[in-house]
């Protein structure tokens with residue numbers, strides 16, 4: 008079951024679901040979602056001399072990515088074909104019986120700004136800001152202003168609570184994200200590994 012505005016408000020009031028801060032309930036609480044605003048930090052991907060990025064190399068990933076913080080009153084210009092990581096301004100806490108989906112807003116989609124290249128799922132138990140995968144599929148640069156409503160979060164109730172929510176003993180490398188976080192796929196090994204055994 009997807010939570011309605013009334014359900015969301017109730018869960019926020021109960022305190023187990025957190026979206027913080029919400030400065031304007033009327034603006035941010037939508038009929039079945041919460042609008043989230045854009046933070047001011049971005050990770051941009053540099054041209055690199057490395058022939059390719061090995062996802063399991065922390066050094067190569069770090070070399071590829073640089074951080075930009077937009078000054079107050081300025082915009083971040085997302086050029087056609089760009090892919091950058093942004094962050095929500097709000098911090099969220101998802102309880103063990105809910106899963107949240109980050110969706111784009113239609114108004115930005117109509118300007119060819121896509122908020123999620125791939126991922127968009129916030130696990131039960133997840134806490135932190137949400138890293139946004141922003142791209143411009145259009146032909147004109149688009150100005151993104153920190154504080155603008157950039158994405159929306161919907162919540163689906165699980166049939167039963169997650170037994171091992173995000174942040175418990177399993178991989179939880181993005182728990183308590185503060186600002187945009189580059190891929191930490193290289194930590195997969197630490198949490199059990201994704202590598203197939205050789206026969």
Ligand SMILES: O=c1ccn([C@H]2C[C@H](O)[C@@H](COP(=O)(O)OP(=O)(O)OP(=O)(O)O)O2)c(=O)[nH]1
Pocket residue numbers: 109123126127128129130133136137138139140173178179180181184
């Ligand atoms: O667009 C997104 C999607 C998810 N998350 C956060 C919340 C989510 O709970 C966590 C992990 O997401 P996911 O499980 O999709 O990533 P993973 O690469 O499988 O990480 P892990 O191995 O830690 O589960 O990252 C974001 O910040 N942005």
